[in-house]
Amino acid sequence: MSRHDITDWIIHFVHKRNSENDPLEFSRDWEETMDYIEFPDNFKFDGEPMFQTDIHAEEAYGLESDAGAMGVLKKILHDGIIKSGWSYRNGNPTIYGPKSAVCFTEMPLYALIEYSKDRNNDNYIEPYGIAFLKNELFEAGARPVIYGLSGIHREAIKGDKHFGIGLRTLSSDCGIGLKEMYRYVYTSIKTHKRIDWTHEREWRWADLEEKFEFAGLPFYADNDEFKFSKIIVLVKTNEDVQDIIEHIQHLYHSKSTNYGTEYNLTTIANTYILSIEELSKFDKDPDTIKLDDLPLNAIPKLSKIKVKQETIEKVKNAIKVASEISYAECERVFNEKGDVGGCGWAYVVTYVTNSEITQALIDLELASSYGTGYYYIDLGKSFPAQSLEVDEPGKIKAAEYLTKELGQYFTTHWKWD
Known part of the structure; x- marks a missing residue:
């Protein structure tokens, strides 16, 4: 369908690291120990917690607790995995059910650029991210979220069969099963206390089949479940473009992380790096521009170095x-x-x-x-x-x-x- 507000690309946006919403940080007991406290990355459907984060690998990369969006993006590319999480806000999880999720948006590029300016809060939206083709992300298992319930929002309490299966769980009489609960976004439009995120046109991915030992969506990390034919990495400046090109060139040469995760070299080779600063060079209206409008061959990517x-x-x-x-x-x-x-x-x-x-x-x-x-x-x-x-x-x-x-x-x- 050729609609102006429809795009073939779905974007995972990256924001600066916020220790107040990072369970690895706020669950640490600083008075008792300097070590991290294990925190469940997921739960099995019977409620058993799953601890999947390799703390040593997380620490080995050396990402600062207050790292900016560019630093976080480079770590994600290095890991080859977009880590799933519970989307903490003010210390409270906003993902329901037993499975943590990776979040995306279907908003076109022009809308996201405007949205990031309006929000003016780099804890939420900055022009750094990774874009995937919608059809490939759907095949990998991502789905649009469910905004609100047909009935009343009610969370599970003791005695409910859903209670304790996750950090926060909907009551079993709300009509959403455990396998779909990760998609639910609490929405209240008619009340005086309006809670409305529908403009974000959010998608989410969760490892529902428990196919991966790690908590997250593999995109550079090689796996037998799905591949991405191409991705677009979004950055803020032209200087960022060169930084990312050098970074992923190094990953391509490395072939794997130092913890043994092998990379899909084809996906790395088919990574395009787009600078928001560079959009003006395209003969497109900045108020309506979409990723779909841009010729990929005009966007920088890895180039093979010829050796004499x-x-x-x-x-x-x-x-x-x-x-x-x-x-x-x-x-x-x-x-x-x-x-x-x-x-x-x-x-x-x-x-x-x-x-x-x-x-x-x-x-x-x-x-x-x-x-x-x-x-x-x-x-x-x-x-x-x-x-x-x-x-x-x-x-x-x-x-x-x-x-x-x-x-x-x-x-x-x-x-x-």
Whole structure:
């Protein structure tokens, strides 16, 4: 149907991290422990809580508790999963039933841009998000929400068969079963205390069949249930576009997270990054523009870096020399000090993503990463010592040589054994 207010794209918008509405933050008992308290990500349909969040993986990424929308977006892309949640507002869950949900909107792009300006509250809407084709998201299980009930809103109390199956559950006589309850949005239009979110044209997704071990919708994370042929990442500025391109290029090179989640490289390669700042270049009315109106071939995406054979040979030779330099320096330090100090390893790394040198290292299988933001460089042989004090000086010398020889910045990263 060719209606102006209908779009083929559905958007998950990203907002800044708000610890007041993050159960991992407000459920922590700061007086008793610095550790996180386990919090149920979902419930089984018999009411048994499901703890699916890997706290170590969450902590390992290093997202600040007050991270802005851009930082949150980059973590979502890194994880390859849009985490489902209970949509806390003022400390109270707004998702009903046993299943947490991922929220989307069917509002066209022009409406969302205007809405974000009107709300003027970056805890809710900012021009950062991920857009999916509606038909593909529907096939993955997402559905429009249900605004209000035909009867009276009543929540389950003790004695009701729905009581305790989730953080907040509708009474069994309301007419919505446990499997559809995640879609319900409390709505009160006629009363003096108006609660009306219908303008958001919301969709939600929940793992109703309990197919995933994690809590969330996989889009980059490879899985056997569904794939997304293409996505559009929305950012605020042209500078953000370059940042995201480098970020997802790094994910593409990594092939998986450091916790073993493999990426769907086809979806990453078919990711388009659209800057709201750049919309003016399209010959479209900003008051009516939709994602459907934009030619995808005019929106930036990953481009394959072509590596010349002479670059391949130059990199191979440089790594060989760097390996010899590293070994010789480690041997010198060992002969001078012995195998002293704590045990550990040092690595030569580079943070440069979109370069011919890095691509050559990837092609030669001399560089590897796991979505960490940098590439580990394989120098080949290492000096046989356990001491970090012996290993690190050699890697520093190798990094200095590679920086000078290849014209790209290399440095070191180390860790204790």
